[in-house]
Amino acid sequence: MTKLSEDNRVSEQSDKLTSQEISNWLVSYISDLLEIEPEEIDLQNTFARYGLDSSSAVMLTGDLQDWLGKDIEPTIMYDYPTIADLAEHLAQVN
Numbered sequence: 891m892t893k894l895s896e897d898n899r900v901s902e903q904s905d906k907l908t909s910q911e912i913s914n915w916l917v918s919y920i921s922d923l924l925e926i927e928p929e930e931i932d933l934q935n936t937f938a939r940y941g942l943d944s945s946s947a948v949m950l951t952g953d954l955q956d957w958l959g960k961d962i963e964p965t966i967m968y969d970y971p972t973i974a975d976l977a978e979h980l981a982q983v984n
Contacts, residue, residue, distance in 0.1 A: 907958075907981060907984050912976075912984075913933060913973055915957060916950075916973045919950060920942075920973070923950070924941070931973070933974040933977075934973075934974055935973075936972055947967045951963070951966060951967065960984070966979075
């Protein structure tokens, strides 16, 4: 688990997260993982375009699951292949 996910657990929060809050977490996570500036991340680019392979997807979804405090299928990034798509979906089911 990354420091970001340890410091920002949603399970400790009582409010429902918005798509924007989830997007922000994903951008921070990917920025940290790829060692690039958050401003360089386009919410409409696919995870694959950033070079995230299946092992990266499993790691990201595991940390996201811990942060949200709910089960997430490791394959969710294939169903929702952009940050914008994934954040919108998770905000609706959160």
